[in-house]
Amino acid sequence: MSAAAASAPLRCLVVDDDPLSVQVVLNCIANTPFLTAVGSYTNPIEAAEALRTAPVDLLFLDVEMPLMSGIDLLRTLQNPPMVVLITSSKEYAVEAFEQAVLDYLVKPLSYPRFLQAAQKARDKAQRQPNAAPVPAPEAEAIETPGLNANFTFIKVDNKLVRVAFDDVHYVEALGDYVHIVTGQSKLIVYSTMKAVEEKFPSNRFVRIHRSFIVNINRIQVLEDNAMIVEGKHIPVGQTYLREVLQRLNKF
Numbered sequence: 001m002s003a004a005a006a007s008a009p010l011r012c013l014v015v016d017d018d019p020l021s022v023q024v025v026l027n028c029i030a031n032t033p034f035l036t037a038v039g040s041y042t043n044p045i046e047a048a049e050a051l052r053t054a055p056v057d058l059l060f061l062d063v064e065m066p067l068m069s070g071i072d073l074l075r076t077l078q079n080p081p082m083v084v085l086i087t088s089s090k091e092y093a094v095e096a097f098e099q100a101v102l103d104y105l106v107k108p109l110s111y112p113r114f115l116q117a118a119q120k121a122r123d124k125a126q127r128q129p130n131a132a133p134v135p136a137p138e139a140e141a142i143e144t145p146g147l148n149a150n151f152t153f154i155k156v157d158n159k160l161v162r163v164a165f166d167d168v169h170y171v172e173a174l175g176d177y178v179h180i181v182t183g184q185s186k187l188i189v190y191s192t193m194k195a196v197e198e199k200f201p202s203n204r205f206v207r208i209h210r211s212f213i214v215n216i217n218r219i220q221v222l223e224d225n226a227m228i229v230e231g232k233h234i235p236v237g238q239t240y241l242r243e244v245l246q247r248l249n250k251f
Contacts (some may be wrong), residue, residue: 009036010121015047015073016040016062016086021107025060025086028114034122039174044068046186048076053156054177054188056081058102058121063087074101082124084117152199154180154187161187165204169230171196171213183230206247209237216247 012035014025022040029037038056041047044065051059059081063070070087074080083101086109102124103117153160167182173193180187180196196213197205207213214229221228222244225236236244 009034010057010082010118010125011036011038012058012060013038013047013051013056013081014040014060015042015044015065015070016060017042017044017065018062021062021086021109024109025114028109028111028118029060031111032115032118035118037174038177039179044070044073048073050188051077051081054190055079057125058118059083061085064089082121084121154189156187156189163187165201165215166217168200168205168215169218170215170232170234171200171205173211181232206244208240208244209235219248222248 012029014022014029014037016022016025019042022042026037026040029035035058038054039050041050045068048068061070061073061083063085064087065073068076070085074083084103084105085101086105086107088107102120105113105117150166151162151164154163155161163180163182167184169181169183171193172179172181178189178191178193178196180189193207193210193213197207200213204216205213206216208227212234214227214234218229219227220230222236225238225241227234227236227244
């Protein structure tokens with residue numbers, strides 16, 4: 001593994017149907033310098049799809065979930081990342097290790113035990129030979145045909161997908177990726193929020209949080225430090241609130 005790759009934080013995804021448990025794991029990741037969270041899911045089916053299109057280094061995965069268990073999710077992946085299973089029961093330990101998981105944590109989670117599992121992941125990643133460093137996100141992942149165009153092309157899995165600006169509800173940053181959410185789909189793009197801001201028309205979209213850009217025409221409610229965009233509750237960052245109010249002509 002190169003020095004650059006060894007020093008780069010491991011990209012982590014958290015999958016758990018309990019939002020509180022998700023937040024606990026995200027807090028642990030935030031307090032671990034060699035880890036970085038690129039997203040989280042409470043729906044295992046959505047998580048499985050995301051992992052097929054946007055691989056990560058380390059997956060923190062709950063076992064007991066509706067529709068699809070964590071073990072079932074692992075079986076759907078052709079090239080699974082390193083996996084740490086997190087569950088409220090010890091009964092799945094044997095089955096878990098049959099799936100070659102890195103570690104197995106039992107709730108309630110403690111940070112010292114979490115750190116032990118994280119260090120296992122770091123050590124394993126550093127032992128892997130000739131691992132190439134992850135390149136920086138490319139602004140070219142989002143290409144706008146022209147200033148007056150009503151659409152853009154999104155590069156997904158080496159394909160250019162046409163997306164109409166009017167169809168976009170919001171854009172969410174998740175680590176090195178952005179999720180472009182429309183009424184019909186969620187496109188996972190290896191890019192940056194800066195690239196989105198540069199390519200999406202400023203008269204239609206507004207940055208409301210360091211992790212969110214929304215379609216102004218899709219905003220339904222703005223209240224205090226949050227808004228509802230097509231049924232999705234999204235936080236409004238304090239540093240963005242003034243501009244948001246001005247854009248909505250309510251300042």
